[in-house]
Amino acid sequence: MDLNETMHACGLACSTEGKATVSGTYFVDSLLANVCKLNVTRFPYEIARIAEDIAGGLLVTMPSALDFQHAQTGKYMEKLFGGIDGISTECRLRMLRLVENLTIGAGAVAYRTESMHGAGPPQAMKVMISRQANFNHKKSLAKNIACLDDVGVDC
Numbered sequence: 001m002d003l004n005e006t007m008h009a010c011g012l013a014c015s016t017e018g019k020a021t022v023s024g025t026y027f028v029d030s031l032l033a034n035v036c037k038l039n040v041t042r043f044p045y046e047i048a049r050i051a052e053d054i055a056g057g058l059l060v061t062m063p064s065a066l067d068f069q070h071a072q073t074g075k076y077m078e079k080l081f082g083g084i085d086g087i088s089t090e091c092r093l094r095m096l097r098l099v100e101n102l103t104i105g106a107g108a109v110a111y112r113t114e115s116m117h118g119a120g121p122p123q124a125m126k127v128m129i130s131r132q133a134n135f136n137h138k139k140s141l142a143k144n145i146a147c148l149d150d151v152g153v154d155c
């Protein structure tokens with residue numbers, strides 16, 4: 001949950017920090033936009049990992065829907081793959097198919113690989129972030145906190 005919300009928050013942040021250009025159009029805050037996209041290259045993979053963890057191996061060993069609908073095998077499927085009361089076996093199996101689709105099925109193209117490479121690979125974000133993050137200022141802050149000047153340590 002916090003992973004999706006973090007990406008949402010980054011999207012809002014780079015938009016609200018955007019500025020008007022000379023032409024009158026608006027441009028997002030580029031540093032925050034690249035941080036947002038870098039999170040997009042990472043978090044869907046963690047979300048997919050958590051979804052696979054919760055789903056269990058049935059995610060990939062589950063029989064076909066045809067077996068579920070079959071006159072002879074359907075009743076065994078109903079019995080053996082049922083979950084808690086109040087959730088139908090078919091609903092459970094459909095949810096597993098949805099997770100399968102997003103993590104290793106056709107939907108993974110858009111959910112995983114497009115998150116990773118769509119609009120540029122992570123390295124492109126890292127290049128842009130390194131140009132805008134003002135690392136020298138951050139290094140000087142760290143040196144100041146560590147009092148390296150006071151004790152004459154060359155760093």
Ligand SMILES: Cc1cc2nc3c(=O)[nH]c(=O)nc-3n(C[C@H](O)[C@H](O)[C@H](O)COP(=O)(O)OP(=O)(O)OC[C@H]3O[C@@H](n4cnc5c(N)ncnc54)[C@H](O)[C@@H]3O)c2cc1C
Pocket residue numbers: 109110113114117118119120121122123124
């Ligand atoms: C599902 C999907 C949907 C897409 N949809 C669109 C779309 O709608 N519109 C669109 O315009 N494009 C789209 N793309 C293309 C996307 O923008 C490119 O995939 C992306 O820019 C990466 O380019 P590439 O695939 O050629 O990988 P490459 O650029 O070949 O990257 C491969 C590896 O090389 C590294 N690399 C490349 N150049 C450098 C460099 N200069 N310095 C250091 N490392 C480097 C990368 O970090 C990566 O590890 C889509 C891609 C996917 C996978």
